Amino acid sequence: MPTMSFTTPDLTPDYDALVQHFDEFAAAEVAPRVQRMESSPHSVERDLALLMAEQGWFGATIPRQYAGMHAGHLAKTLMIQSVSRASGAAGAILQASQLPISMIIHFGSDEQKALLLPQISSGDTLLSIAVTEEETGSHVLGMETTARRDGSDWIIDGSKVHIGNSHIAHIHCVVARTASAETAGSRALTAFLVEHDRDGLTVERHQPALGLHGFSFGKLTFDGVRIPEANVIGEVGDGKDIAYSSSILYGRPNLAAVSLGIHEAIMECAASFLEGRRRYNGTLADLPVLRDRIGAMKSRLMACRELAHQAVHMLDHGQSCDGELINSKYLNHKWAVESGQDAMELHGAHALRTDYPLQRLWRDVQHTYSPAGTGEVQRQRLAETELGEPPVQWSERLAAKTSLFLPTSTDA
Numbered sequence: 001m002p003t004m005s006f007t008t009p010d011l012t013p014d015y016d017a018l019v020q021h022f023d024e025f026a027a028a029e030v031a032p033r034v035q036r037m038e039s040s041p042h043s044v045e046r047d048l049a050l051l052m053a054e055q056g057w058f059g060a061t062i063p064r065q066y067a068g069m070h071a072g073h074l075a076k077t078l079m080i081q082s083v084s085r086a087s088g089a090a091g092a093i094l095q096a097s098q099l100p101i102s103m104i105i106h107f108g109s110d111e112q113k114a115l116l117l118p119q120i121s122s123g124d125t126l127l128s129i130a131v132t133e134e135e136t137g138s139h140v141l142g143m144e145t146t147a148r149r150d151g152s153d154w155i156i157d158g159s160k161v162h163i164g165n166s167h168i169a170h171i172h173c174v175v176a177r178t179a180s181a182e183t184a185g186s187r188a189l190t191a192f193l194v195e196h197d198r199d200g201l202t203v204e205r206h207q208p209a210l211g212l213h214g215f216s217f218g219k220l221t222f223d224g225v226r227i228p229e230a231n232v233i234g235e236v237g238d239g240k241d242i243a244y245s246s247s248i249l250y251g252r253p254n255l256a257a258v259s260l261g262i263h264e265a266i267m268e269c270a271a272s273f274l275e276g277r278r279r280y281n282g283t284l285a286d287l288p289v290l291r292d293r294i295g296a297m298k299s300r301l302m303a304c305r306e307l308a309h310q311a312v313h314m315l316d317h318g319q320s321c322d323g324e325l326i327n328s329k330y331l332n333h334k335w336a337v338e339s340g341q342d343a344m345e346l347h348g349a350h351a352l353r354t355d356y357p358l359q360r361l362w363r364d365v366q367h368t369y370s371p372a373g374t375g376e377v378q379r380q381r382l383a384e385t386e387l388g389e390p391p392v393q394w395s396e397r398l399a400a401k402t403s404l405f406l407p408t409s410t411d412a
Protein backbone atom coordinates (compact mmCIF):
# COMPACT_ATOMS: atom_id res chain seq x y z
CA MET A 1 0.00 0.00 0.00
CA PRO A 2 1.70 3.28 -1.07
CA THR A 3 2.23 6.10 1.42
CA MET A 4 -0.01 9.02 0.54
CA SER A 5 1.31 12.44 -0.42
CA PHE A 6 0.28 15.54 1.49
CA THR A 7 -0.99 18.86 0.31
CA THR A 8 -2.08 20.62 3.48
CA PRO A 9 0.22 23.30 4.86
CA ASP A 10 2.11 22.54 8.05
CA LEU A 11 2.16 18.79 7.61
CA THR A 12 5.30 17.86 9.47
CA PRO A 13 7.40 14.71 9.51
CA ASP A 14 5.46 13.71 12.63
CA TYR A 15 2.36 13.36 10.52
CA ASP A 16 4.31 11.24 8.04
CA ALA A 17 5.31 8.93 10.89
CA LEU A 18 1.70 8.76 12.08
CA VAL A 19 0.44 7.89 8.60
CA GLN A 20 3.07 5.19 8.26
CA HIS A 21 1.94 3.78 11.61
CA PHE A 22 -1.74 3.84 10.57
CA ASP A 23 -0.94 2.29 7.18
CA GLU A 24 1.10 -0.48 8.80
CA PHE A 25 -1.77 -1.26 11.16
CA ALA A 26 -4.25 -1.22 8.27
CA ALA A 27 -2.07 -3.61 6.25
CA ALA A 28 -1.41 -5.97 9.18
CA GLU A 29 -4.75 -5.96 11.00
CA VAL A 30 -7.49 -4.54 8.78
CA ALA A 31 -6.81 -5.83 5.28
CA PRO A 32 -6.59 -9.53 6.33
CA ARG A 33 -10.07 -9.31 7.90
CA VAL A 34 -11.81 -7.81 4.87
CA GLN A 35 -12.69 -11.04 3.12
CA ARG A 36 -14.20 -12.57 6.26
CA MET A 37 -16.18 -9.39 7.01
CA GLU A 38 -17.49 -9.33 3.44
CA SER A 39 -18.58 -12.92 3.50
CA SER A 40 -20.45 -12.60 6.83
CA PRO A 41 -22.69 -9.53 6.49
CA HIS A 42 -24.85 -10.75 9.40
CA SER A 43 -21.93 -10.38 11.82
CA VAL A 44 -20.67 -7.32 13.67
CA GLU A 45 -16.89 -6.92 13.73
CA ARG A 46 -16.13 -6.55 17.44
CA ASP A 47 -12.53 -7.80 17.53
CA LEU A 48 -11.19 -5.15 15.19
CA ALA A 49 -13.08 -2.44 17.11
CA LEU A 50 -11.45 -3.61 20.34
CA LEU A 51 -8.05 -3.82 18.70
CA MET A 52 -8.34 -0.20 17.47
CA ALA A 53 -9.59 0.79 20.92
CA GLU A 54 -6.49 -0.82 22.50
CA GLN A 55 -4.31 1.44 20.35
CA GLY A 56 -5.90 4.42 22.13
CA TRP A 57 -7.21 5.67 18.79
CA PHE A 58 -10.69 6.48 20.02
CA GLY A 59 -9.01 9.13 22.17
CA ALA A 60 -7.28 10.83 19.22
CA THR A 61 -8.67 14.26 20.09
CA ILE A 62 -8.99 13.80 23.85
CA PRO A 63 -6.65 16.11 25.82
CA ARG A 64 -3.68 14.58 27.63
CA GLN A 65 -5.06 15.46 31.06
CA TYR A 66 -7.65 12.74 30.36
CA ALA A 67 -5.01 10.30 29.07
CA GLY A 68 -5.97 10.97 25.44
CA MET A 69 -3.63 11.07 22.45
CA HIS A 70 -4.30 14.82 22.02
CA ALA A 71 -3.17 14.36 18.43
CA GLY A 72 -5.79 16.66 16.90
CA HIS A 73 -8.34 16.49 14.13
CA LEU A 74 -5.85 16.22 11.27
CA ALA A 75 -4.28 13.15 12.90
CA LYS A 76 -7.78 11.72 13.41
CA THR A 77 -8.59 12.31 9.76
CA LEU A 78 -5.37 10.61 8.62
CA MET A 79 -6.13 7.67 10.93
CA ILE A 80 -9.69 7.18 9.65
CA GLN A 81 -8.49 7.71 6.06
CA SER A 82 -5.76 5.03 6.32
CA VAL A 83 -8.11 2.50 7.90
CA SER A 84 -10.94 3.29 5.43
CA ARG A 85 -8.57 2.80 2.51
CA ALA A 86 -8.22 -0.81 3.67
CA SER A 87 -11.87 -1.22 4.77
CA GLY A 88 -14.71 1.28 4.75
CA ALA A 89 -16.43 -0.72 7.48
CA ALA A 90 -13.40 -0.52 9.76
CA GLY A 91 -13.16 3.23 9.08
CA ALA A 92 -16.85 3.58 9.91
CA ILE A 93 -16.34 1.74 13.21
CA LEU A 94 -13.40 3.99 14.04
CA GLN A 95 -15.27 7.22 13.29
CA ALA A 96 -18.66 6.37 14.82
CA SER A 97 -17.43 6.12 18.41
CA GLN A 98 -15.29 9.25 18.10
CA LEU A 99 -18.21 11.38 16.93
CA PRO A 100 -19.99 11.47 20.35
CA ILE A 101 -16.77 12.39 22.17
CA SER A 102 -17.58 15.93 21.08
CA MET A 103 -20.65 15.83 23.35
CA ILE A 104 -18.56 14.99 26.42
CA ILE A 105 -15.60 17.27 25.69
CA HIS A 106 -17.70 20.31 24.83
CA PHE A 107 -20.77 19.91 27.04
CA GLY A 108 -19.99 17.28 29.69
CA SER A 109 -19.70 18.13 33.40
CA ASP A 110 -16.30 17.97 35.11
CA GLU A 111 -17.39 14.68 36.70
CA GLN A 112 -18.47 13.17 33.37
CA LYS A 113 -15.19 14.21 31.72
CA ALA A 114 -13.08 12.88 34.59
CA LEU A 115 -14.95 9.57 34.56
CA LEU A 116 -15.51 8.93 30.85
CA LEU A 117 -12.68 10.50 28.86
CA PRO A 118 -9.92 8.33 30.41
CA GLN A 119 -12.07 5.21 29.81
CA ILE A 120 -12.52 6.20 26.16
CA SER A 121 -8.81 7.00 25.81
CA SER A 122 -7.84 3.58 27.15
CA GLY A 123 -10.34 1.88 24.87
CA ASP A 124 -12.38 0.44 27.73
CA THR A 125 -15.52 2.39 26.83
CA LEU A 126 -16.94 2.91 23.34
CA LEU A 127 -19.70 5.42 22.65
CA SER A 128 -22.46 5.83 20.10
CA ILE A 129 -24.45 8.93 19.19
CA ALA A 130 -28.20 8.27 18.93
CA VAL A 131 -30.18 11.07 17.29
CA THR A 132 -31.92 9.76 14.15
CA GLU A 133 -35.45 8.33 14.26
CA GLU A 134 -37.36 6.25 11.74
CA GLU A 135 -40.12 8.74 10.99
CA THR A 136 -38.33 12.08 11.35
CA GLY A 137 -34.84 11.37 9.92
CA SER A 138 -32.87 14.55 9.34
CA HIS A 139 -35.61 16.70 10.94
CA VAL A 140 -33.91 16.51 14.34
CA LEU A 141 -36.27 18.95 16.04
CA GLY A 142 -39.19 16.72 15.06
CA MET A 143 -37.96 13.71 17.06
CA GLU A 144 -40.50 11.76 19.11
CA THR A 145 -38.38 9.85 21.61
CA THR A 146 -39.16 11.41 24.99
CA ALA A 147 -37.38 11.78 28.31
CA ARG A 148 -39.54 12.77 31.31
CA ARG A 149 -38.62 13.48 34.89
CA ASP A 150 -39.57 10.97 37.57
CA GLY A 151 -38.34 12.18 40.95
CA SER A 152 -34.60 12.66 40.57
CA ASP A 153 -34.47 10.29 37.57
CA TRP A 154 -35.37 10.52 33.89
CA ILE A 155 -37.42 7.93 31.96
CA ILE A 156 -36.75 7.49 28.23
CA ASP A 157 -39.28 6.02 25.77
CA GLY A 158 -38.99 5.71 21.99
CA SER A 159 -36.49 4.42 19.45
CA LYS A 160 -33.49 5.46 17.38
CA VAL A 161 -32.36 4.05 14.04
CA HIS A 162 -29.16 3.82 11.99
CA ILE A 163 -27.02 4.27 15.10
CA GLY A 164 -23.33 3.80 14.27
CA ASN A 165 -21.68 1.12 16.47
CA SER A 166 -25.10 0.35 17.98
CA HIS A 167 -23.98 -3.20 18.75
CA ILE A 168 -20.60 -2.54 20.28
CA ALA A 169 -21.05 0.75 22.18
CA HIS A 170 -20.99 0.58 25.96
CA ILE A 171 -22.70 3.96 26.36
CA HIS A 172 -25.17 5.59 23.96
CA CYS A 173 -25.29 9.40 23.87
CA VAL A 174 -29.01 9.82 23.25
CA VAL A 175 -30.84 13.02 22.32
CA ALA A 176 -34.50 12.98 23.36
CA ARG A 177 -37.45 15.34 23.60
CA THR A 178 -37.86 16.89 27.06
CA ALA A 179 -40.43 19.55 26.09
CA SER A 180 -42.79 20.30 23.24
CA ALA A 181 -41.52 22.43 20.38
CA GLU A 182 -44.44 24.84 21.02
CA THR A 183 -43.35 25.56 24.59
CA ALA A 184 -39.57 25.25 24.31
CA GLY A 185 -38.73 25.88 20.62
CA SER A 186 -35.17 24.87 19.82
CA ARG A 187 -34.62 24.16 23.57
CA ALA A 188 -37.01 21.18 23.45
CA LEU A 189 -34.28 18.52 23.29
CA THR A 190 -31.80 17.21 25.86
CA ALA A 191 -28.82 14.82 25.63
CA PHE A 192 -28.34 11.83 27.96
CA LEU A 193 -25.79 9.12 28.64
CA VAL A 194 -27.50 5.73 28.51
CA GLU A 195 -25.45 2.68 29.48
CA HIS A 196 -26.03 -0.27 27.14
CA ASP A 197 -27.16 -2.57 29.97
CA ARG A 198 -29.90 -0.33 31.39
CA ASP A 199 -33.22 -2.15 31.92
CA GLY A 200 -35.65 -1.41 29.09
CA LEU A 201 -32.98 -0.72 26.44
CA THR A 202 -32.97 -3.19 23.55
CA VAL A 203 -30.42 -3.26 20.78
CA GLU A 204 -32.42 -4.80 17.94
CA ARG A 205 -30.99 -7.65 15.87
CA HIS A 206 -28.23 -6.58 13.46
CA GLN A 207 -29.53 -6.24 9.90
CA PRO A 208 -26.98 -6.46 7.09
CA ALA A 209 -26.90 -3.48 4.71
CA LEU A 210 -25.78 -2.92 1.12
CA GLY A 211 -22.18 -2.42 2.25
CA LEU A 212 -19.91 -1.68 5.23
CA HIS A 213 -20.20 -5.32 6.26
CA GLY A 214 -19.07 -5.73 9.86
CA PHE A 215 -20.20 -2.22 10.85
CA SER A 216 -23.43 -2.02 12.85
CA PHE A 217 -25.77 0.92 12.39
CA GLY A 218 -28.86 -0.48 13.99
CA LYS A 219 -31.92 0.26 16.04
CA LEU A 220 -32.15 1.05 19.76
CA THR A 221 -35.53 0.72 21.50
CA PHE A 222 -36.18 2.47 24.82
CA ASP A 223 -39.04 1.13 26.93
CA GLY A 224 -39.17 3.10 30.17
CA VAL A 225 -35.39 3.28 30.50
CA ARG A 226 -34.57 4.91 33.84
CA ILE A 227 -31.39 6.96 34.19
CA PRO A 228 -30.19 9.32 36.92
CA GLU A 229 -29.92 13.10 36.68
CA ALA A 230 -26.11 12.73 36.63
CA ASN A 231 -26.47 11.25 33.10
CA VAL A 232 -27.78 14.50 31.58
CA ILE A 233 -25.16 15.97 29.22
CA GLY A 234 -24.99 19.76 29.45
CA GLU A 235 -28.14 21.59 30.53
CA VAL A 236 -31.71 20.47 29.96
CA GLY A 237 -32.61 22.04 26.59
CA ASP A 238 -29.05 21.87 25.16
CA GLY A 239 -29.85 18.78 23.03
CA LYS A 240 -30.14 20.47 19.66
CA ASP A 241 -26.92 22.44 20.11
CA ILE A 242 -25.13 19.30 21.31
CA ALA A 243 -26.34 17.25 18.33
CA TYR A 244 -25.61 19.96 15.76
CA SER A 245 -22.17 20.91 17.10
CA SER A 246 -21.08 17.26 17.32
CA SER A 247 -22.20 16.72 13.77
CA ILE A 248 -20.28 19.76 12.50
CA LEU A 249 -17.07 19.36 14.52
CA TYR A 250 -16.72 15.57 14.45
CA GLY A 251 -19.38 14.09 12.16
CA ARG A 252 -18.53 16.04 9.02
CA PRO A 253 -14.74 15.52 9.18
CA ASN A 254 -15.07 11.88 10.22
CA LEU A 255 -17.37 11.03 7.30
CA ALA A 256 -15.19 13.04 4.91
CA ALA A 257 -12.24 10.89 6.03
CA VAL A 258 -14.14 7.65 5.42
CA SER A 259 -15.14 8.82 1.92
CA LEU A 260 -11.57 9.92 1.22
CA GLY A 261 -10.05 6.59 2.26
CA ILE A 262 -12.52 4.66 0.09
CA HIS A 263 -11.88 7.13 -2.77
CA GLU A 264 -8.14 6.42 -2.57
CA ALA A 265 -8.80 2.70 -2.75
CA ILE A 266 -11.10 3.21 -5.76
CA MET A 267 -8.34 5.18 -7.51
CA GLU A 268 -5.75 2.46 -6.84
CA CYS A 269 -8.13 -0.23 -8.08
CA ALA A 270 -8.94 1.57 -11.32
CA ALA A 271 -5.31 2.41 -12.14
CA SER A 272 -4.00 -1.07 -11.43
CA PHE A 273 -6.83 -2.69 -13.38
CA LEU A 274 -6.08 -0.63 -16.50
CA GLU A 275 -2.34 -1.18 -16.14
CA GLY A 276 -2.82 -4.91 -15.83
CA ARG A 277 -5.29 -5.52 -18.66
CA ARG A 278 -3.60 -6.25 -21.97
CA ARG A 279 -4.98 -4.68 -25.15
CA TYR A 280 -3.42 -4.34 -28.62
CA ASN A 281 0.35 -3.95 -28.08
CA GLY A 282 0.10 -2.64 -24.54
CA THR A 283 -2.53 -2.27 -21.82
CA LEU A 284 -5.77 -0.39 -21.39
CA ALA A 285 -3.79 2.25 -19.50
CA ASP A 286 -2.17 3.27 -22.80
CA LEU A 287 -5.46 4.35 -24.38
CA PRO A 288 -5.79 8.17 -24.30
CA VAL A 289 -9.54 8.10 -23.75
CA LEU A 290 -9.11 5.96 -20.61
CA ARG A 291 -6.12 7.97 -19.39
CA ASP A 292 -8.36 11.02 -19.58
CA ARG A 293 -10.84 9.37 -17.20
CA ILE A 294 -8.04 8.43 -14.81
CA GLY A 295 -6.91 12.07 -14.95
CA ALA A 296 -10.39 13.25 -14.02
CA MET A 297 -10.51 10.79 -11.11
CA LYS A 298 -7.10 11.93 -9.90
CA SER A 299 -8.18 15.56 -10.07
CA ARG A 300 -11.21 14.84 -7.87
CA LEU A 301 -9.13 12.81 -5.43
CA MET A 302 -6.49 15.52 -5.05
CA ALA A 303 -9.19 18.14 -4.47
CA CYS A 304 -10.86 15.89 -1.90
CA ARG A 305 -7.60 15.48 0.05
CA GLU A 306 -7.08 19.23 0.08
CA LEU A 307 -10.62 19.86 1.30
CA ALA A 308 -10.49 17.24 4.02
CA HIS A 309 -7.04 18.10 5.34
CA GLN A 310 -7.44 21.86 5.13
CA ALA A 311 -10.74 21.87 7.04
CA VAL A 312 -9.38 19.89 10.00
CA HIS A 313 -6.11 21.80 9.89
CA MET A 314 -8.18 24.95 10.49
CA LEU A 315 -10.09 23.17 13.27
CA ASP A 316 -6.82 22.22 14.94
CA HIS A 317 -5.85 25.89 14.84
CA GLY A 318 -9.14 26.97 16.41
CA GLN A 319 -10.17 28.86 13.28
CA SER A 320 -13.73 29.41 12.14
CA CYS A 321 -14.27 26.61 9.61
CA ASP A 322 -17.83 25.26 9.79
CA GLY A 323 -18.28 25.96 6.06
CA GLU A 324 -15.05 24.14 5.21
CA LEU A 325 -16.06 21.11 7.31
CA ILE A 326 -19.50 20.97 5.69
CA ASN A 327 -18.17 21.40 2.16
CA SER A 328 -15.48 18.79 2.72
CA LYS A 329 -18.02 16.19 3.86
CA TYR A 330 -20.32 17.04 0.97
CA LEU A 331 -17.74 16.93 -1.84
CA ASN A 332 -15.73 14.04 -0.43
CA HIS A 333 -18.82 11.84 -0.68
CA LYS A 334 -20.02 13.25 -3.99
CA TRP A 335 -16.68 13.00 -5.79
CA ALA A 336 -15.84 9.58 -4.35
CA VAL A 337 -19.16 8.32 -5.74
CA GLU A 338 -18.36 9.86 -9.15
CA SER A 339 -14.94 8.22 -9.14
CA GLY A 340 -16.55 4.97 -8.02
CA GLN A 341 -18.88 5.06 -11.01
CA ASP A 342 -15.95 5.81 -13.36
CA ALA A 343 -14.00 2.91 -11.88
CA MET A 344 -16.98 0.57 -12.28
CA GLU A 345 -17.27 1.45 -15.97
CA LEU A 346 -13.50 1.16 -16.48
CA HIS A 347 -13.64 -2.37 -15.05
CA GLY A 348 -16.25 -3.53 -17.57
CA ALA A 349 -17.91 -6.76 -16.47
CA HIS A 350 -15.19 -7.32 -13.87
CA ALA A 351 -16.81 -4.52 -11.85
CA LEU A 352 -19.61 -6.90 -10.92
CA ARG A 353 -17.47 -9.81 -9.76
CA THR A 354 -17.16 -10.38 -6.04
CA ASP A 355 -13.57 -11.61 -6.47
CA TYR A 356 -12.67 -8.01 -7.45
CA PRO A 357 -12.66 -5.45 -4.60
CA LEU A 358 -14.23 -2.64 -6.60
CA GLN A 359 -17.86 -3.66 -6.04
CA ARG A 360 -17.22 -3.56 -2.26
CA LEU A 361 -15.77 -0.04 -2.49
CA TRP A 362 -18.68 1.10 -4.68
CA ARG A 363 -21.22 -0.32 -2.19
CA ASP A 364 -19.38 1.04 0.86
CA VAL A 365 -19.12 4.60 -0.43
CA GLN A 366 -22.91 4.85 -0.83
CA HIS A 367 -23.11 4.81 2.97
CA THR A 368 -21.36 8.14 3.52
CA TYR A 369 -24.18 10.17 1.95
CA SER A 370 -26.67 10.32 4.86
CA PRO A 371 -24.68 10.38 8.10
CA ALA A 372 -23.75 13.84 9.43
CA GLY A 373 -26.17 15.38 6.94
CA THR A 374 -27.38 14.45 3.47
CA GLY A 375 -26.42 16.45 0.38
CA GLU A 376 -29.51 18.63 0.72
CA VAL A 377 -28.68 19.39 4.34
CA GLN A 378 -25.08 20.35 3.46
CA ARG A 379 -26.22 22.65 0.65
CA GLN A 380 -28.82 24.26 2.92
CA ARG A 381 -26.17 24.91 5.59
CA LEU A 382 -23.81 26.37 2.97
CA ALA A 383 -26.59 28.58 1.59
CA GLU A 384 -27.19 29.92 5.11
CA THR A 385 -23.60 31.18 5.18
CA GLU A 386 -24.37 33.35 2.12
CA LEU A 387 -27.98 34.38 2.73
CA GLY A 388 -29.43 36.26 5.71
CA GLU A 389 -28.20 35.84 9.30
CA PRO A 390 -24.87 34.02 9.49
CA PRO A 391 -25.34 30.71 11.37
CA VAL A 392 -23.60 29.84 14.65
CA GLN A 393 -19.95 28.95 14.02
CA TRP A 394 -19.41 25.91 16.25
CA SER A 395 -15.74 25.78 15.33
CA GLU A 396 -15.27 29.36 16.55
CA ARG A 397 -17.17 28.68 19.78
CA LEU A 398 -15.82 25.28 20.74
CA ALA A 399 -12.68 24.28 18.83
CA ALA A 400 -10.32 25.64 21.49
CA LYS A 401 -11.15 22.61 23.66
CA THR A 402 -9.45 20.22 21.22
CA SER A 403 -7.16 22.64 19.39
CA LEU A 404 -3.50 21.73 19.32
CA PHE A 405 -2.37 25.29 19.02
CA LEU A 406 -4.42 27.45 21.40
CA PRO A 407 -3.44 28.07 25.02
CA THR A 408 -6.75 26.67 26.34
CA SER A 409 -6.35 23.40 24.48
CA THR A 410 -5.49 21.28 27.52
CA ASP A 411 -8.13 22.96 29.62
CA ALA A 412 -11.13 21.04 28.30
Ligand SMILES: Cc1cc2nc3c(=O)[nH]c(=O)nc-3n(C[C@H](O)[C@H](O)[C@H](O)COP(=O)(O)OP(=O)(O)OC[C@H]3O[C@@H](n4cnc5c(N)ncnc54)[C@H](O)[C@@H]3O)c2cc1C
Binds near residue numbers: 129374375377
Ligand atom coordinates in the same frame (compact mmCIF):
# COMPACT_ATOMS: atom_id res chain seq x y z
C1 LIG B 1 -23.81 4.45 7.64
C2 LIG B 1 -24.70 5.35 8.45
C3 LIG B 1 -24.34 5.67 9.76
C4 LIG B 1 -25.19 6.48 10.52
N1 LIG B 1 -24.83 6.75 11.82
C5 LIG B 1 -25.68 7.45 12.61
C6 LIG B 1 -25.37 7.64 13.99
O1 LIG B 1 -24.32 7.20 14.49
N2 LIG B 1 -26.27 8.30 14.76
C7 LIG B 1 -27.43 8.81 14.26
O2 LIG B 1 -28.19 9.40 15.01
N3 LIG B 1 -27.75 8.64 12.94
C8 LIG B 1 -26.91 7.98 12.11
N4 LIG B 1 -27.21 7.78 10.79
C9 LIG B 1 -28.47 8.30 10.26
C10 LIG B 1 -28.28 9.58 9.43
O3 LIG B 1 -27.92 10.65 10.27
C11 LIG B 1 -29.60 9.80 8.70
O4 LIG B 1 -29.66 8.83 7.67
C12 LIG B 1 -29.74 11.19 8.16
O5 LIG B 1 -29.95 12.11 9.20
C13 LIG B 1 -30.92 11.31 7.17
O6 LIG B 1 -32.09 10.80 7.73
P1 LIG B 1 -32.97 9.76 6.88
O7 LIG B 1 -32.05 8.70 6.40
O8 LIG B 1 -34.12 9.36 7.70
O9 LIG B 1 -33.44 10.56 5.60
P2 LIG B 1 -34.63 11.65 5.49
O10 LIG B 1 -34.41 12.74 6.48
O11 LIG B 1 -35.93 10.97 5.49
O12 LIG B 1 -34.34 12.22 4.05
C14 LIG B 1 -34.66 11.53 2.85
C15 LIG B 1 -34.32 12.44 1.67
O13 LIG B 1 -35.07 13.67 1.77
C16 LIG B 1 -34.17 14.79 1.86
N5 LIG B 1 -34.71 15.75 2.83
C17 LIG B 1 -35.17 15.49 4.08
N6 LIG B 1 -35.59 16.63 4.66
C18 LIG B 1 -35.37 17.63 3.78
C19 LIG B 1 -35.58 19.05 3.81
N7 LIG B 1 -36.07 19.66 4.87
N8 LIG B 1 -35.24 19.76 2.71
C20 LIG B 1 -34.71 19.14 1.62
N9 LIG B 1 -34.49 17.82 1.53
C21 LIG B 1 -34.81 17.07 2.59
C22 LIG B 1 -32.86 14.20 2.37
O14 LIG B 1 -31.76 15.02 2.00
C23 LIG B 1 -32.84 12.85 1.67
O15 LIG B 1 -32.41 13.01 0.37
C24 LIG B 1 -26.39 6.98 9.98
C25 LIG B 1 -26.74 6.67 8.67
C26 LIG B 1 -25.91 5.86 7.91
C27 LIG B 1 -26.31 5.50 6.51
